[in-house]
Amino acid sequence: MLDSRHFQAHAARLLAAEEGTLRKVAPLAVALCYPSPYHVGMSSLGFQTIYREIHAHPGATAERAFLPEDVPAFRASRTPLFTLESQTPVATFPVLAFSVAYELELTGLFDMLSLAGLPLLAAARTEAHPLVVAGGPLTFSNPTPLEPFVDVLIQGEGEELVHALLEAVQAFPRRDGLLSHLARTQGFRVPGRGGDALHVARAADARLPARSQILTPHTELRSMFLIEPERGCSRGCHYCVMRRTTNGGMRTVPVERVLALVPDAARRVGLVGAAVTDHPRIVELLRTLVDAGREVGVSSLRADRLSQELVDSLRRGGARTLTVASDGASQRMRDLVDRKHSEEQILRAARYAAQAGFERLKVYSMVGLPLEEDADVDELVRFTTELSRILPVALGVAPFVAKRHTPLDGSPFAGIRTVDSRLARLRGGLRGKAEVRPTSARWAWVEYMLAQCGPEAGLAALQAWRAGGSFADFRRAFAASGCTPFLAARVEDGRRHPTRWPVVAPPPPAPGARTGA
Ligand code: SF4
Numbered sequence: 001m002l003d004s005r006h007f008q009a010h011a012a013r014l015l016a017a018e019e020g021t022l023r024k025v026a027p028l029a030v031a032l033c034y035p036s037p038y039h040v041g042m043s044s045l046g047f048q049t050i051y052r053e054i055h056a057h058p059g060a061t062a063e064r065a066f067l068p069e070d071v072p073a074f075r076a077s078r079t080p081l082f083t084l085e086s087q088t089p090v091a092t093f094p095v096l097a098f099s100v101a102y103e104l105e106l107t108g109l110f111d112m113l114s115l116a117g118l119p120l121l122a123a124a125r126t127e128a129h130p131l132v133v134a135g136g137p138l139t140f141s142n143p144t145p146l147e148p149f150v151d152v153l154i155q156g157e158g159e160e161l162v163h164a165l166l167e168a169v170q171a172f173p174r175r176d177g178l179l180s181h182l183a184r185t186q187g188f189r190v191p192g193r194g195g196d197a198l199h200v201a202r203a204a205d206a207r208l209p210a211r212s213q214i215l216t217p218h219t220e221l222r223s224m225f226l227i228e229p230e231r232g233c234s235r236g237c238h239y240c241v242m243r244r245t246t247n248g249g250m251r252t253v254p255v256e257r258v259l260a261l262v263p264d265a266a267r268r269v270g271l272v273g274a275a276v277t278d279h280p281r282i283v284e285l286l287r288t289l290v291d292a293g294r295e296v297g298v299s300s301l302r303a304d305r306l307s308q309e310l311v312d313s314l315r316r317g318g319a320r321t322l323t324v325a326s327d328g329a330s331q332r333m334r335d336l337v338d339r340k341h342s343e344e345q346i347l348r349a350a351r352y353a354a355q356a357g358f359e360r361l362k363v364y365s366m367v368g369l370p371l372e373e374d375a376d377v378d379e380l381v382r383f384t385t386e387l388s389r390i391l392p393v394a395l396g397v398a399p400f401v402a403k404r405h406t407p408l409d410g411s412p413f414a415g416i417r418t419v420d421s422r423l424a425r426l427r428g429g430l431r432g433k434a435e436v437r438p439t440s441a442r443w444a445w446v447e448y449m450l451a452q453c454g455p456e457a458g459l460a461a462l463q464a465w466r467a468g469g470s471f472a473d474f475r476r477a478f479a480a481s482g483c484t485p486f487l488a489a490r491v492e493d494g495r496r497h498p499t500r501w502p503v504v505a506p507p508p509p510a511p512g513a514r515t516g517a
Contacts (some may be wrong), residue, residue: 004079006070009201011084020214021085024053026061028170029081030054031093031130034107035100036072043219045226045272046136047099049210054097057166063095065090067108074115081115090116095169097149099136103450104443106145106458109134110465113149120462122191124150127175133165140200141241142404145450145458149190149428151175156201156247156515157231159210161187175336191455198405202247209253209259210272224297225266226322229258229285233275236326238337238407239369242274250274255281259288268295268318269501277305286313293411293413300325303349304487306310306356311352321394323366326383329422330376333369337408343383352391356400363392367422368414368444377422393434397423399444403451409448410486413448442471450479452485 015021032051034041041047041064054062055201063083068074074081080089090112099108110120113132119125122132134146135154143153154161164185172178182188182195189195201485211227234240234250244250262269269289276282276298281307289296296317303324311322326346328334334341350361365380380395399419402411416421419441427436450457460474461482467473 001074002070003077005171007074007077007079008082008358009483010088011082011087014216014218017218018214018216020212022062022213023057023085024055024061026059028060028095028166029093030060030062030095030097030166031065031090032062033065033090033096033098033104033109034067035068035098035112037069038218041432042214042216043221043226044099044101044214045210045228046158048213048226050097050099050135050162052213053159053162054140054166057163059170060166063088063093065112066169068115071111071115079115080117081112093130093290096130096132097312098132098134098135100138100143100146101136102138102449103145103447105138106450106461107465107469109146109149110462112150121148123148125151131169131175131178135161137241141406142451143189144197144454147455148458148462150191151179151188152203153195153302155187155192155195155197155199156191157203158201159203159207164188169236176457177431193392200247205251208251209258211514212445213268222268223378224268224270224295225262226270226272227258227261228273229253229255229271229282229475230276232273234278235275235338236341237339239327239366239403241403241406243406245479249396250278252279255285255288258285262289262294266294268297270297271301272299274300275302276300277302277310281315283310284312290317301349306349306352308352308355309347311356311358315356315358318456320358320373321360321362322349322391323359323362323364324349326377326380327366328369329365329367329372330379330381333372333376336371339367343386347387347390350387354391358391360394361387362396364396364398366398368419368441370400370408370411370414372414372422374422374425378424378429381426381476384430384434388430389436392396395426395430395434395436397426397438398435399439399441401444401451402450404486410452412485413445416445416466421442446471446474446478449474449483449485454486456481457483462505 051062054060059430063085065083082089113120132150133152134150135158139155168178168181172181177191179190183190183193187201209228212225215223230250230252232247232250233246236243290313301324327339328337353361365438384393384395402408425440429435460477460483463477464473
């Protein structure tokens with residue numbers, strides 16, 4: 001059995017391999033927590049940005065904590081969850097700040113709180129316990145399942161709100177006064193006390209671009225300096241939380257500023273953002289970085305923005321796989337969700353990639369959209385086969401999960417059986433022609449329940465986690481909890497998009513099965 005020394009030595013090795021770690025002694029210390037393992041958390045630009053912002057705040061400092069790679073072994077060692085920097089138990093910090101990227105990380109938050117020895121429910125904690133705060137990408141859509149477990153939610157972009165939070169913690173020594181103050185402050189939500197659930201904060205342009213603080217070889221993007229040349233997206237895909245209306249559309253950073261912030265020593269640079277290739281000067285930015293001898297990766301390539309020159313630059317920058325998203329299984333589906341891509345644009349991207357010497361094309365698609373039929377999946381088979389004649393294709397397929405505050409908000413989950421049968425149809429049609437990499441329909445349904453339900457879904461997830469965390473545990477817990485996916489906005493959106501999306505009234509509750517699985 002592994003003991004504490006094993007985990008402490010592992011943390012010390014991770015720390016020793018980092019460049020850019022910040023060290024500051026200050027009266028207010030925050031444990032900045034990521035509810036997934038180190039290699040995931042350290043790839044998050046938002047997490048790194050908040051780490052830097054806390055260090056920049058007068059009188060405050062931050063140390064990081066991550067979900068252990070092997071939670072059962074960590075638990076068995078009876079090691080209290082500790083921070084990476086000083087190996088101090090997380091429970092001794094006055095503030096725990098979690099960055100939550102998506103719904104299924106909720107169980108990581110349960111694991112971290114329990115490994116820290118803290119009560120999971122906010123109502124069971126007292127003034128003697130740390131203040132537990134959560135923010136991150138999940139707060140752009142539906143953070144309400146987090147409500148039973150956190151004292152404060154930070155909604156939206158956190159670069160400025162984190163300073164408002166730290167100032168409030170410094171100003172209000174008593175928890176009651178602090179929570180009342182935050183409930184009245186825009187951008188914060190205090191469960192049980194108020195706050196605007198629909199307000200999503202937007203950081204000032206002067207704070208952009210977000211960029212790496214720490215480089216480490218122990219992430220998927222090995223020692224890559226990440227920088228965000230644009231934030232948000234000006235497009236309007238109906239399923240997407242990053243669409244133009246979420247936070248005012250795309251904001252671009254001048255190329256000169258991006259280049260000035262890339263350290264001379266950074267040999268690998270990742271351009272990160274929701275729609276990086278929509279940056280009006282993306283070709284120039286890429287060319288300049290590659291001409292300086294750096295490897296370059298881009299997080300989001302839009303097929304309609306690619307040119308031979310841009311794809312050549314990516315290849316010269318070391319990329320061997322070109323990744324594009326088609327999203328809808330057929331042109332009919334893409335048109336319905338306003339995903340403005342045609343087959344011809346994706347085929348052209350594949351030809352550019354072949355010409356530039358890429359080895360493989362990775363295409364992301366989605367099944368289970370409303371109104372989808374088997375014929376749409378057959379079209380994806382036909383189209384992927386066509387692409388595979390140009391380059392070997394890996395097809396990533398995710399089941400559609402409706403997110404709050406998008407035009408498709410409230411759309412039902414297609415059903416695990418339907419999704420599985422569409423995936424089987426896809427695999428069968430593409431056997432020997434393309435590699436199909438689907439994500440699990442079962443866990444997509446769990447994500448759907450958490451994306452579309454309220455705090456009761458969070459409590460159901462807690463029951464499931466306590467029971468062992470299998471899919472069957474989640475299905476039982478959701479059925480017992482009475483969670484009902486949100487459908488009211490779907491009706492409203494049907495009115496807003498009457499030609500595209502039919503109005504669907506909430507179905508009557510089915511006896512004994514309220515979950516739609
Ligand atoms: S899916 Fe991509 S292109 Fe569409 S709105 Fe979202 S970020 Fe923009």
